[in-house]
Amino acid sequence: MTLEAAKEAVDVTSGTFLVNGLPANILFDSKAKYSFVSCKFGGKLALLVEKLDNALIVEVSSGKFVPITNRIKNVVIDLNGNEFHEELLPIELNGFDIVLGMDWLSAKDAEILCRKKIVRVNPPGK
Template identity: 65%
Template structure:
């Protein structure tokens, strides 16, 4: 799924947050893994480590992708709540990071799809909300009554 297509979906949430102090497009979706894009991984300038054994993962398109690398020491800052992560670099269509089912489950997150809100437990075990982008499809169709 592309970034533009995700903006039109009602069952996902996306927003821009800081990752290692870089503004980052983060996509919250019920995928099994939490990857980051190769391009964004290079931008972080962190070392790339080899996994003990390579993984074969299925991405949203149904395509199987072989992953043998990971990047550690990634700090995801969601509204002042810092999460320290190890992510798998893969090719992503317009997203920098996808926070998938593994991350959502580990952080007891709940996606409120229609409202584009994600409720997450902070590292201090306190719930907080992040608000994804909302697309107002009717905004351009409101007549200007001057």
């Protein structure tokens, strides 16, 4: 999905937030099992890329299965002044810099209000 399509879709919640001080287009995706960072944006973060102990096989929207062998730790996502320190999986993404999936949404006990395009998240320590 492109950024333009996400803005028009009624069932998609996204926004632009700071990630390690850089503006990033983030998709909150309850259909994704994991959370991802685009390879292009991940390179801008200047963080260490580490090998996963066990590779993951992820099905992407085209129906293809893609192996994921790396992770990027210490990604700081700033959602309106609340910082979340995350680990993301680098993958080729079209249109978004980051996709926050169910691993992230459930860990933060997030609520997505689709009609209002709002994501309510419990900030760290609260």
